[in-house]
Amino acid sequence: MSRLRAALDPKSVAIIGASENPNKVGGRPVHYLQKFGFKGKIYPINPTRTVIQGEKCYPSLQDLPEAPEMVIVAVAGDNAIAAVEACAAFGVKIAVVMASGFGEVDAIEGKAKERRMVEVAHKAGMRIVGPNSQGLANFGTGAIASFSTMFMEFDRVEGHVAMLSQSGALSTVPVGFLNPRGIGVRHSHATGNDADITVGELAIAVAEDTQVKLMLLYLESIPEKKYLEELAAVALDRDLPIIALKSGRSEAGRQAAQSHTGALANEDRVVDAFFEHHGIWRAPDMRGLVEATELYLKGWKPKGRRLVAISNSGAVCVMTADAATTVGMPMAKLADATDKKLKGILPSFATTTNPIDLTAALLSNSNLFGDILPVIAEDPAADAFVIGVPVAGPGYDVPAFARDSAAFAAQTGKPLVVAATQPSVAREFQAQGVSVFPTEVEAVTALNQFVAHRELMARTIERRATRGKSDPLIPTDGATTMLNEADSLALLAARGIPVVPYRLCHSRAEAIAAFEAIGGPVVVKGCSADIAHKSELGLVKLKINSREDAGDVYAEMEDIIRKHGSRFDGVIVAAMAGGRREIMIGAHRDPVFGPVVAVGDGGKYVEVFKDTTLLLPPFSKDDAKEALGKLRIAPLFEGVRGEPPMDLDALSDAVVKIGELMRDASAKVMSIDLNPVMLDSQGKGCVVVDAVVFQGA
């Protein structure tokens, strides 16, 4: 734990504004440091007391026998600023500033105050957590510099989960969720306004704690990507799964986030793409963040996603199959030999195909369960298991079911979860270390998340090499200029992206010559860097069939552009592109995440159907193909109703080249909008028909 060691494992902690009352902001950390066994020095500071919660109390920082490594600033407003300055001057390493009322309230003056504090700190080599931080809590070292109410509930928290959050409540709610399930949280940190140390930077330090087996993040805004990128890389290197809950998924959510943090809103689909690119699982909500935690801690290495369901209720069998379909886990097709063996064990009215229905016969024969598990364990088609026990109790040997299940999981090393509604049944399985969920839906959802996340991590590790290294962010401020269409097409063509054959003509004669060279019918388009929407001005004419018409349209368009008072850059004569489907490829620079490439169904209704998917460069051709496979129009690529497949290879290649173009800082491309790109049958490629490129200064 080299980085930010003093934030996570300080040798001494002082509390400015310490209180005798453990329910006050300044009283809680003293209480927690004692309660959770902090081994370093505790220095309460409060000029009105000599002893606080049994610890010797000092009137001021300067009165301490040494410079404490960490100081908790538990005083409010301007007093907090003064305290931070005193800490910097005194040689403190980390100041945890709990006071609120800074950048989260006032984006101008509040942020300015934050910057001044950080400046003073950095000059002295001090780092700041906060302000508006609920504090840090490392249960591994007992360094609980937090005023969270949640830890009042627990005597022991330590485990293998790390939870990091900008929000105070969300740094501890998962602790509250997991504790009753017997799952300990080793780290629970709330970084607040992230004026200096961000949640991402702290997370990298936490990821270096080898006792951490699963990292959970709650993020309300992502103001920069570099720490999260580094975190993802560190985590993948040591096989540490990260689950992130990034709120503000909706417009209403983003508005709420802005009004209570003043933070920049991220574009949500880009956030999705960023996490996926880096192998981080994005949880949709609080449940998704914590629900599968146990499964991550089992050390399972799933080999596939084919599910086997076993229950004493046929209804639960059916609902488990429904739930599996919903999340995308296929039901395993068991071997005939397995079926035969099961038929030898189960009564005739049981179902031996997967899902396996033991029926109410389990009530009269509790051995059924233990008898069939070894048979199924031998079947290579079975990757993961859900055992549904919706009702049991007197008459059933539930402890035996639990023992048999635990033995089975241990024997096969395959993921196994139980769905049991009754607390009395759940407890028996939990006592054997088996993960239990209240219904098959939660069980299957958690199982799928675990398996899918593991698949995502494996894929990310595999693709890292082919993708190349991530680029630093190119600043995006400054003016942008629209290229005219001819320049846009030329820029793309120069990068090897196929564009429609065209000529930019500067006279009627050139237009006629172009018609003859390209061969009719052609498209004629007016070209001006001032005009974005050509069609509306009558500057696009399709199916021009004769040289004379080509010449006439040239003249007409020059006239329109000049009368419009716009720059006349010429007239484009282009081939009528063939192809079977209109595709769109777009790209822009996200202020936080950098280049983003979008690809999807094109045409005039792009904004209505929104059938697009995003990729973050650098990405490989395989990444592009996978992204295209997620579109609603994906079946068309394969060929439907007897049609031949389309040229996905050429399209993927073009998408990768757009990604490379966006990465090239020297090209200064700020945004690209290609619509349509005509996609043809396999072997016939794709071709950009219409292009709008904006360049930066």
Added chain:
Amino acid sequence: MSRLRAALDPKSVAIIGASENPNKVGGRPVHYLQKFGFKGKIYPINPTRTVIQGEKCYPSLQDLPEAPEMVIVAVAGDNAIAAVEACAAFGVKIAVVMASGFGEVDAIEGKAKERRMVEVAHKAGMRIVGPNSQGLANFGTGAIASFSTMFMEFDRVEGHVAMLSQSGALSTVPVGFLNPRGIGVRHSHATGNDADITVGELAIAVAEDTQVKLMLLYLESIPEKKYLEELAAVALDRDLPIIALKSGRSEAGRQAAQSHTGALANEDRVVDAFFEHHGIWRAPDMRGLVEATELYLKGWKPKGRRLVAISNSGAVCVMTADAATTVGMPMAKLADATDKKLKGILPSFATTTNPIDLTAALLSNSNLFGDILPVIAEDPAADAFVIGVPVAGPGYDVPAFARDSAAFAAQTGKPLVVAATQPSVAREFQAQGVSVFPTEVEAVTALNQFVAHRELMARTIERRATRGKSDPLIPTDGATTMLNEADSLALLAARGIPVVPYRLCHSRAEAIAAFEAIGGPVVVKGCSADIAHKSELGLVKLKINSREDAGDVYAEMEDIIRKHGSRFDGVIVAAMAGGRREIMIGAHRDPVFGPVVAVGDGGKYVEVFKDTTLLLPPFSKDDAKEALGKLRIAPLFEGVRGEPPMDLDALSDAVVKIGELMRDASAKVMSIDLNPVMLDSQGKGCVVVDAVVFQGA
């Protein structure tokens, strides 16, 4: 409770196969009848005993002092059949048959045995529940004719919820869910194979129990619609909400259902449409069935769906807004006056716009909560409330929050729910009668379900009048015949459905005359009742521009059809239809639900994009418009990118007419496939271009 009175409130219950052991199938009912205070006579029957569980035991049915109203048949296999016959002969009213191994195992012989039992029963005026039934349980009367294990866990169950299920486990799992929340279940019935009394028929009787305030159904197959239709009508008449969980949503689920019940699989989208048509809420899973139960029992009459969220955590504010967007509840825009008043109460760093963030300031001032609620209560924009308390405990006056919330809900009569993770916090709110969910997602999801279900019920009641009465099912067996296209179009035209102008020609001269009458360009299509796929045989030619061409194509097509060995019904010359979007309208007869009309995006990729929605006749034009509004292409109807709106009115009218045609038994239409129907701009109508109609005998 006039119907099936003896099933729900028998004066006497005999148990054939009674057992001293309360954990045996034949022992449980005796135990439960005693435990849950059944006031009638209990007659254990077992030739080997004189007393069972303290009750006098009889050697045989014939030895009883009277014919019991209900007999529980707790013996297996052929003994069960013999027992049913004995019951019928002895004057029993209801036999509850628990034995399994009938139709659910063997669709031929098993079903035949069921039919024979039912026949014997009906001849004697007896009704049968089961076989393969876990039994009936009416906690209102104490008539617990069930061997469920679940009821061993509870001393008292009675409440206002009725749960009916074909599955045994699913009849009681909801009881197990609700009991710890303090919600009682009055009825919990498992009807098994539904050989005689179906879950639907029993549900109608239960719906007449005025103590029932919410009905839950679990269905694995719906073999007939009539009882469910009657149930829905009875329930709407007395304002009783019904939530149904119909499993087998997925192909894997349907396969599982078939292998363990042998039941017919329903088409899932039709099931959706059926429930919606009748105002029944379809729960996606077990959670969805029970999760919102409390809200239904509060007696709230929601006026709208605009949500107000209040929390001491900004993160929970953001996540609540996200969750609200996910389910489709808008955040209420509070009045300026409300904001002003809130600013006067809350500290400067709190957020006074909705969602309202009290911040950690609540830790130092527990009154904040009670102070702001009355202010918000006055705002007319607020329809429903979520209060999020993710963390509280020592230092917070949680009992006061709970009292204030309860008082607020009582005062406003508006739905209010709480999201609280900590059991200690949840308990305080529950003690005040406030509904608590672990996270904001569950809270908002339940609130939305309740409000949306109430809206669905109101809409169903309102539309019942304009829809007309449901039709009895027309048997769908027997051969069907495809009409040729001309006959198909003529049939539609005769019903007032706009079809493209066309003529069926029987000579070259007629084709030429048709060309001149219709005016070119025209479409020419070969017409044969033997040929479904015309295009593949070259029997569709577009854009025929001259009289000569029309004549030539006529000859060509006659030749193709005759050479193909098919009936030659003539050649259709039709106008080239205008219009802006290809729509599809289809209809078929579902074997269970009767006529089903589908409408959606048309064209050749109908099967790929699957952007269609279903309607069950009779339906109104408003129903059709609402259905069209659910399509992904719906924005196009309004007009996008400066386009004029399309003629939704004409399209809705055509859809209603297709529904009426399907209802008309004399028309004998079995299926209709209209694709494309060209939809034009408002005022310009829509027109059927291609039609395939199948008729029954």
